[in-house]
Structure formats: structure tokens, C-alpha cells
Amino acid sequence: MSAGALRVVAGSASVGLAASMAEALGLECVARELERFPDGEIHVRLHDEMRDDDVYLVQSTGPPTQEHLTELFLLADAAHRAGALRVTAVVPYLAYARQDRRTATGEPVGLRVVADLLRASHVDRLVVVDPHTPALESIVSVPVETTTAVPLLADALRAEVDIDPGSGPDAVLVAPDLGAAKLVDRYAAELGYDVAIVRKTRLSGDEVATGAVVGEVAGRRPIIVDDMISTGGTLASAVEALVDAGATGPVTVAASHGLMVGPAGDRLAGAGVATLVTTDSLEVPETDVHVVTVGLGDRLGEVVHRLHHGQPLDELAAHR
Ligand code: R5P
Numbered sequence: 001m002s003a004g005a006l007r008v009v010a011g012s013a014s015v016g017l018a019a020s021m022a023e024a025l026g027l028e029c030v031a032r033e034l035e036r037f038p039d040g041e042i043h044v045r046l047h048d049e050m051r052d053d054d055v056y057l058v059q060s061t062g063p064p065t066q067e068h069l070t071e072l073f074l075l076a077d078a079a080h081r082a083g084a085l086r087v088t089a090v091v092p093y094l095a096y097a098r099q100d101r102r103t104a105t106g107e108p109v110g111l112r113v114v115a116d117l118l119r120a121s122h123v124d125r126l127v128v129v130d131p132h133t134p135a136l137e138s139i140v141s142v143p144v145e146t147t148t149a150v151p152l153l154a155d156a157l158r159a160e161v162d163i164d165p166g167s168g169p170d171a172v173l174v175a176p177d178l179g180a181a182k183l184v185d186r187y188a189a190e191l192g193y194d195v196a197i198v199r200k201t202r203l204s205g206d207e208v209a210t211g212a213v214v215g216e217v218a219g220r221r222p223i224i225v226d227d228m229i230s231t232g233g234t235l236a237s238a239v240e241a242l243v244d245a246g247a248t249g250p251v252t253v254a255a256s257h258g259l260m261v262g263p264a265g266d267r268l269a270g271a272g273v274a275t276l277v278t279t280d281s282l283e284v285p286e287t288d289v290h291v292v293t294v295g296l297g298d299r300l301g302e303v304v305h306r307l308h309h310g311q312p313l314d315e316l317a318a319h320r
Contacts, residue, residue, distance in 0.1 A: 004052035004085050006308045009075060011059025013068045017092065017280050018058035020297025025305060030055075034071065042067065044074045051083035056127075056304050061095035062259050062282040069095065069114065073121040080122035088125040088307065089118060092281035092296060093228070093257040097132035100139060115140040127303060129281055129296060130183075130227050130256035130318055146318035147303050149256045149279045150183070152294045153225075154190035156277045157254055160292055161223060172196050172220040172247070176238035177208075180226050186319060187225050187254070194220075198238045206231040206262075210241040218246030228257040229278075232264035236271040243272070250274035258284040258291075265289060 010018030010029045022029050031047035057079065059072040072089060079087045099110030111133070118126065119141055127145045128136065137144045161171060173193045175184035177200035188195050196215025202208050222242045224235060239251055251273045258278035265287025268276065277292045278284060284291050303316055 004054055006304070007048070007050060007053045007055045007084075008304075009046065009055060009057045009079065011057060011068065011071050011075060013060045013062065013071075013282075014058045014092065017060070017295075017297060017300070020280075020295055021056075021058060021090070021300045021304065024298045024301025032075070042071050042074060044071065044078055046075075046078050046082055049082070050079055052085045053083070054086050054088075054308050055079045055084040056088045056090050057123075058090045058092075058300075060093040060257075060281050061091055062093050062257070063261060065095045069117070073117055076118070076121040076123045086124045087122055088127060088304075089123045090127040090300060090304065092129040092279070092300070093259070094126075094128045094131055094136070097128075097136060100133040100135045109139070111136070111139050115142075118142065125307075127300075127307070129279070129300075132227050145303065145307065145313060147299060147313065147316050148186075148318035149281075149294065149296060149299070150186050150318075151190060152296075152299065153254045153256065153277055153279070154187055156292050156294050157187075157191060157223060157252065160275055160277060161221075161252055170194070170220045171223050172215065172217050174198060174213075174215075174217070174222050174224045174238065174242060176200060176210075176224050176226055176234045182319070183227060184225050187223075191223075193223070196222075196242075198241050200234060200237065206233050208233045208237050210237040213241050213245040217242055220247055221249035221252075222247045223252045223254065225254045227255065228259060229253070229255045229264060229268075229276075230259045230261050232260070232267035232271075235273065236267045239271040239273065252277065254278070257281050260285050260287065 008022040033045040061068045096110040096114045175197045199211035252275045254277040269288040275290045
């Protein structure tokens with residue numbers, strides 16, 4: 001396909017990130033209007049001409065999730081109707097990815113519903129950063145491109161944690177549940193520390209119970225890695241299990257997406273997390289934890305540049 005002009009549109013959840021991505025591409029975001037009708041409906045309007053253009057809509061879908069999703073559907077439909085040749089949704093944090101299967105009878109497959117709505121809104125392609133589920137590509141019917149923040153977060157950890165592998169009080173990389181087992185290996189490949197895994201059982205939306213810690217953590221400083229932090233329950237329980245197992249020193253957490261819902265910040269601080277390293281895929285609310293934020297603008301800019309020019313993502317792609 002010979003793509004037309006490259007255009008970037010910012011959704012209201014990702015104004016700063018879209019601007020830094022556009023800057024990396026030498027562009028400015030398309031002028032658009034977002035407002036509320038008195039009954040609460042969202043109204044969007046794109047002001048620039050888009051006929052035959054290659055349009056990238058940037059919108060993370062953290063809380064308020066439903067609003068941000070609806071806005072994305074409307075922006076995609078608007079771009080399509082304005083004549084865009086191709087509409088790509090750049091959704092750094094994709095909501096509903098944890099609902100990638102039924103875990104009990106009577107449940108929907110939430111991710112499938114969102115995927116169908118994206119398609120119905122004329123999204124031609126989806127870009128996600130470190131998606132929660134590897135099943136994303138089989139559930140979403142439009143082409144999916146994934147990229148990863150892990151090397152960027154690992155760089156930030158290197159600067160922040162200040163421990164040489166194999167010297168002094170060792171650090172250990174920890175997966176707070178089995179779902180993060182592959183992710184922790186990716187951090188280990190970057191940083192060279194040993195790995196441990198905490199067994200987790202989810203009791204409810206914001207409560208989890210942890211069991212045994214697999215791996216050597218006694219006397220070691222834990223660096224816990226996860227794809228996302230929602231209520232902080234997973235991390236708080238993991239810290240407790242690690243301390244019980246003899247881990248020592250300041251606790252560091254790295255996560256691609258810091259939703260930090262409700263009291264997550266207090267929960268992390270209360271559990272003894274000293275530092276959180278995350279990205280600007282979502283805006284992290286004020287917390288007593290020291291937060292280090294890694295910008296995704298340059299990386300997403302490079303991803304979009306390659307997609308626009310029909311080039312492969314290669315090393316930028318998330319591991320499959
Ligand atoms: C679950 O599998 C995810 O990777 C995260 O561990 C989880 O979603 C975090 O949620 P919360 O912070 O509410 O425990």
C-alpha cells in the first residue's frame with residue numbers, strides 16, 4: 001500500500017505521549033475537538049483534512065476505561081469518515097486484556113468484545129506496548145503490532161538500583177506471579193540477575209494470596225517486575241512473601257503500565273516499596289513511593305515510522 005501523509009491524533013488519555021511521539025516524527029498532532037454533550041455523550045471532531053492519509057490515533061485505555069475506549073472508537077470512525085486510507089490505533093496500555101478467556105461460566109470474553117468494537121470503528125491495525133496477554137493477536141481480528149518497554153525500563157533500573165551483578169548484596173529479579181515468569185526472564189536477559197517467582201492466587205479484584213517463593217531470595221535485594229500495577233494487591237502480597245522468605249534491602253518495582261488504581265500508591269508505600277520504575281503509558285498519580293518515569297515517545301515514534309514506511313519492527317517488537 002502506498003501510504004499517504006502520516007498523521008498523529010491525540011486522545012485525551014495520551015496528550016503528552018502523543019505529542020512526544022509526534023515530535024519524534026517531526027510532526028504536530030492533528031487539531032481536534034473533544035467535548036461532552038449535556039447527556040454525557042462524548043463528541044469528537046477532527047479539524048484537519050485526512051483524505052488518503054495514514055492516521056495514528058494515540059490513546060491509552062486506563063481509568064476511566066470506558067470513556068477512553070469510547071473516545072478511541074469515535075476518533076477512529078471520524079478518521080475513517082474523513083477519508084483516512086489506514087487507521088492505526090496506538091494503544092500503549094490496552095484495557096480488557098486480562099479478560100482474554102472465560103474463567104467461570106456466565107462470563108464474556110471482554111477482550112474479544114473490545115477487539116470487535118475496534119474493528120467496527122474502522123481501526124485497521126492495533127499497536128500495543130507489552131500487552132498483558134500473548135493471546136492478543138489471536139483474539140483481535142485486525143493486525144496487531146506489539147512493542148516493549150522492557151529494555152528502556154531495564155536501563156532505568158540499571159541507573160536506579162546501582163548494584164553490579166555478582167557483587168555486594170545481590171539483587172534478585174522477582175515475578176510476583178506465574179503469569180510474569182516469561183517477563184522476568186526478559187529482564188534477567190537485560191540485567192543478568194538471578195530470578196525468583198512468587199506463587200499467587202487471586203481472591204477478588206483487589207485481593208490476592210501468595211504462597212511459596214521459588215528461587216533464592218534470602219539476603220538479596222528484590223526487584224519485582226510485572227506488566228502492570230492496578231490496585232497494588234499483587235505487589236503488596238509479593239513483598240510480604242519475599243520479606244518472609246528473607247529478602248532484604250529497599251524494594252524496587254518495574255512495570256510497563258502504572259494504572260495505580262485507588263489506594264495502590266499507599267499500598268505500595270505501606271508494603272515498603274521504595275522505588276517504582278514505569279513508563280508514561282499512563283499518568284501515575286501522586287504517591288510517597290519514588291517514581292521514575294521512562295518516556296515512550298521516541299520508541300513509539302520509531303515504531304510508527306517503520307510501520308508507515310512498511311519496514312519490520314524487528315528488535316522493537318515485544319517477544320512473542
Ligand atoms: C496479572 O496477571 C497482572 O500481571 C498483574 O499482576 C495484576 O493485574 C496486577 O493487579 P493488582 O495490582 O490489582 O494486583
